[in-house]
Amino acid sequence: MTSAQLEVLLQTLIAGVLLGGLYALIGIGMTLIMGVMKIINLAHGELMMVAMYIAYLLFSLFHLDPYLSVFIAAPLLFLLGMAIQKFLINPVLKVESILPENQVILTVGLGMVLANLATILFTSDYLSTPVEYATKAWYLSDFWRSSPIELSLSYAWSVSFLIAVVITLCLGFFLAKTDLGKSIRATAQDSEAALLMGVNVDRVRAITFGLGSGLVGAAGCLFIPIYYLYPDLGGQFTLIAFVITILGGLGSTVGAIIGGIVLGVFESLTATYIGMGWAPVGRFIIFVAVLIFLPGGIASLLQRKRFGR
């Protein structure tokens, strides 16, 4: 392998890990909702799109840095998520019908409405927030003069990655240590037992949906400095979130983090060595391979290790 090839490979891996950190944040939101409520939120990507438009508006109206808009967009999305759970999903859960997948179809309808409303309000133009640090980067040769290869690390990507890691750590602490976090985990394990132990399951569900939406909202704000924005972007991120969830194991937060990074690296490798347009196919290959060879996802591997089997 020549040094040029090594350079490309290392650069691809760096880009993949950075992308994976953001993917993990999207995936955790979905896996939380799936674990606690046993429903799949197919409007997940659309919620992210809403958060991105909030960040875009804040940037274009008040020149607020997209990274700071996390503190506004994520709470707003949290409230939106709780409202969706309370006024749309809960009534459907109570309705008797032949098809149990009604909630999934409901979230699809919701996603359609959100995407279409965004098209009407903002037109389908591609938008972005032109921040001045978007094109800056650290170069390896700045630190190590005689380095044989040249690698770069974009400011915006690495800041997004770091914030994603911080948010993930806070979430991990919240789930592991606080009462509310413990109730969420208890509801995910067995909602009836949790109810008997005095957990207000309805409230926990609403909070979880809000939390999942808030997380994907934060991810949206982190994506906007490095990505562009258009109303139909939601669908592809819903699929990404879903592939991560399957890859990581349903309802497993650690699995979602690892799954996100694996997917990020894999996608970036596909984009470099096969072609940009094929990245979604790479996702599907992972998805199929996981279903056939590792139906429990990464979570089942972790469990196997823990029990020494």
Next chain:
Amino acid sequence: MKRYLPFVILTFLVLLPLAGLSTYAMHILILVIMWSVIGMAWNLLGGYCGQVSFGHAAFFGVGAYTSGILYQKLGISAWWGIPLSIIVVAAFALVIGFICLRLRGPFFALATLAVGVILRVSAENLTGLTQGDLGIMIRTRTWVGKTWYFYIILALAAVTFFLVRKTIDSKLGYYFVAIREDQDAAESLGIPATLYKTIALCISGVLTGMAGAFYMNYMGYIDPKVVFALHDISIVTIMVVMVGGAATYWGPIIGSVIMVLLAELIRSIPVLGVAYQTLFGILLIVIIIFLPNGIAGDWPKLKRLFGLRGAS
């Protein structure tokens, strides 16, 4: 009377072109019938067997591309696509079934959704085979008028209707419903669930694929974004069945009449035209919350509702 209703409606539809309808009315009729074919096919898998598919555009698109590639690459009439798509789509459905049917409920739904997206991306990228985003166009259409297209899709719809009905009335149908109601219980009674789910998927896929092949011939132009569309094909298919009523014979037909007319109506109003997906989405949400079994399924409920209003 009720037994002869399908024949009465079929005879009526056969005689309808003699009335000399306008080209536009014929176009709408053809669309309604095509959507009811897709809806009935989806209903067999989703309504009766309980496997909700979000990716019927995949079968539709494979059927359409079978037809299109025959015309484009081999230079034979695209109509051969309809018989040939039976084989191609059945083989494709077997592969998809092998992978996706090991999943249950919502996960199957998501897997099929992914299949639809993957096929769209593949069709966009495999430019050698599918012409990519350029699409495939039939340069000389078989007929200028719509009458023959109407009879062909009507025949397809009639075959679909009776095939679905025969399947559901046979033992197979009872297996399907048993799997929908409780897969574990069905398996414990000795029904090989995976086998019957695969059968349902194959029948459903083949019927949808034939509708796709017809679409290629009728519209004369396809590209990946049209035939593998998530919202415009897969979701509309689900809506057709949900609005009309899942697991009913007439549901998909009622649903396709309502959906096609509604779509035409909304798109013809200038201000509302851009918001038609919003309105569809809201309609879907309302239907799921208030009429979860669709118009045909909740007919007694609807009748009571309007009956009460009439009385007061």
